Amino acid sequence: MTTSTDRRRGYAAGDARRERILHIATQEFAEHGYRGTSLARVAERAGLSQPGLLHHFRTKEQLLVAVLELRDRRDMERFFDGDDADGGLDVLAALVRVVEHNSRTPELVRLFVVLTSEAVTADHPARAWARARYVRLRTWVADALRRAADAGDLRADLDADATAARIIAIMDGLQTQWLLDQDGIDMPALFRAHVDDLMQTLRA
Amino acid sequence: MTTSTDRRRGYAAGDARRERILHIATQEFAEHGYRGTSLARVAERAGLSQPGLLHHFRTKEQLLVAVLELRDRRDMERFFDGDDADGGLDVLAALVRVVEHNSRTPELVRLFVVLTSEAVTADHPARAWARARYVRLRTWVADALRRAADAGDLRADLDADATAARIIAIMDGLQTQWLLDQDGIDMPALFRAHVDDLMQTLRA
DNA sequence: CGCGATACCGAGCACTCGGTAGGTTTGTTA
């Protein structure tokens, strides 16, 4: 089961196994999507039987949720590590660093691109997650932009919500193009150029 | 089989049936992706048996290819209809119109978003198509931008390839956000704002 | 009319899917 908040003591072997399962499931979901991933294959790679896997995660959907929760948690930790607090304009620099980091971990980028887009199909278990994630991201970037405007770093009349949506859109769009042609697309450079142009337009 | 260039005479019933199958398959692929779509369901909705469907399209993959070819053809016709020829700066206005049209046909947008992203997974039959489509789109927008620069409408030092990649990225990124929250995201307005900013930055 | 191509259908193939039932072994704790 393993929701994000359970404190179990003992049974270290089980915990280790769950961790390994999540690691492998992350790879499989990234490479084949949710529908294209089979529990049997995940189980085989994790070194147990398929019912053995279902002992730890009762359904395929619960496995997916656990993978997404773990990744969200990891990403949050990573992001609010180097520079935390409010930030304001720093958020743009932080996003550039995120894109640079992403360009070194294509498998995790693939996970988000594949699952997010798969989630726009009917009755997909990750739909609510994808939607909530976008709301969270947009709100978060928009708030930072507003703080930057209040601090006088950006024009007071900027449309923070629209700008946030556009920044996130370009991150996502570049990821797709980059995954299909990693040699032909310089994702970090393209994103940095966009942020530079944005600064030029929005500077107070 | 029905490749894009075959001129068969007679057998109107078969042609009509194929057209209907393609129409339904387009909907199914858009709603469930390639992996989530079943031939049996497409056949049922088209009013024939599953082997009957496979008589017209020998494999699931061939059905997908036929759907993609038809859509590419339709889109090209639509786009090069109102204003054709070179265009230069007109291309940006044309792209704005495309986005506005897209906002009225969410199912077709979904088709591209779902299949393109599914295509970044391993061994996906639409991978080559998605990659080639991006190369084509980028080249096409970049060429138009270069013509606009040559004509003196845009700065001579603009990076046409990078700008083209970014424009397409934002179109795609906005589509994903919009599909997940059609009421919360004003896709045409956001794209138009981006193009306006771009013009301001790149005007000669 | 004759003849080949087209347009199907029913049955079934070999396989995979997520999930269940019921059991044994291993580990932890009182």
Next chain:
DNA sequence: TAACAAACCTACCGAGTGCTCGGTATCGCG
């Protein structure tokens, strides 16, 4: 050490997958 939960296993299920085989009925042309 007794009690119990966790960590598996084998065996299996029903449903669904894309696809094939072998047929038949119909269509269109010479």
